[in-house]
Amino acid sequence: MAEETDGIEEAFEGQLRVLVTAAGQVGERIARGREEALRRAQAQSEQEARELQSRLAAEQRAARAELANVHRSDWWDRATPEVIGRTYQVARAWSQEDPEAVRAEQRMNDELRTRYGVDVNSTNADPAAVRAAVERAEQERAQADAERTRAASENAEVQRLVAQANQEDQRAAEARAAAEYEPDPDERARALAEAEQREAIADRAREDGRTMYDSSERREGTARDLESRGISEETVATRMRADVSQAKPATEAVKADRGKSPKARKTRGSRGAQIQRTGLSR
Incomplete structure (x- = not known):
């Protein structure tokens, strides 16, 4: 007799398929937009190009810090579909320029396939849901x-x-x-x-x-x-x-409190508690 489920895992994986598919598309758009912005800045002036490159370098450092999480099993144990989607979007956005992003994307591909049976090259996600997620992500990004x-x-x-x-x-x-x-x-x-x-x-x-x-x-x-x-x-x-x-x-900001940090919770919530929103970036 097949074991009955409450549908929570299925809902989690269905949402994940939609968000990962949309994240890949949005990440590629971000990469193309960055390339175009650099071309425009270089055409305008050297100073504008340098300023943009400085800002992008800061964004790349932040992306690397975020992508480092995917190499930790405990991050995967706690990650919601929207967090996974957001991180996959970052990996796709930088994978053409940064070897660290390539490594992170490959790790995510492996984890998604092993943990959830999601093949990023063929997620079988609902096209209408993917379009809605892409539109929502683009609006939030803007x-x-x-x-x-x-x-x-x-x-x-x-x-x-x-x-x-x-x-x-x-x-x-x-x-x-x-x-x-x-x-x-x-x-x-x-x-x-x-x-x-x-x-x-x-x-x-x-x-x-x-x-x-x-x-x-x-x-x-x-x-x-x-x-x-x-x-x-x-x-x-x-x-x-x-x-x-x-x-x-x-210029007057106080230094961050260096006192004791609160301990992280040791318990994990149910998948049902994790499936609350469907936005890529929120």
Whole structure:
């Protein structure tokens, strides 16, 4: 008599087939888009090409760190279909340029076939579900790109405000020093008034920078970025609570707490608990 199942494993594998198929397609699109962006940057100017190459190098380092997980059995034991799909997308996106991505992709191919019977070259996934997953992933990727652009613009403005505040502080200090040795009462009063005015401008610029850094939009964007990397909602929520209570501009950020880290849970949830969402990047 065939053993009956509750359908959870089948649902897990069905979702995995869809997400891996979509991830492969999106990863290839990302790789082509990166190549095109490099060509455009090189056509524009050497500086623009260097800046883009620097950003891509940082993205490649982050990708390598993420892909290192696939070589650990415990990661596979806990990974949800969406995390596997997201990581496979990263591997496909870099496999034409990075040997580490090639190794990661091969390991994922082997694990997917061994653990779940999924052949990445022929997943037999529902085409309509794959199309929907690809569209959803592309929309989320476009949103993430827009958020990164906005965050970079805000960070640049914060740095400008901090620089302005520092400059005004310096000028205020110079005015106060001049007032201290100024024998003319009128000139001394003028210098002190200038110092107070510049200190007020510095305080206002610094407060504007702090407010911008601590915007709710920035926190929401950070939360979405963390979730897209497969970090649990509980961990993201904890990070955001700490962020709200300790929010400071980048130049004033406190060092990370080096105290004891919470121990990882030793128990695994059921497959049913893992199958909650179907997005590639969320």
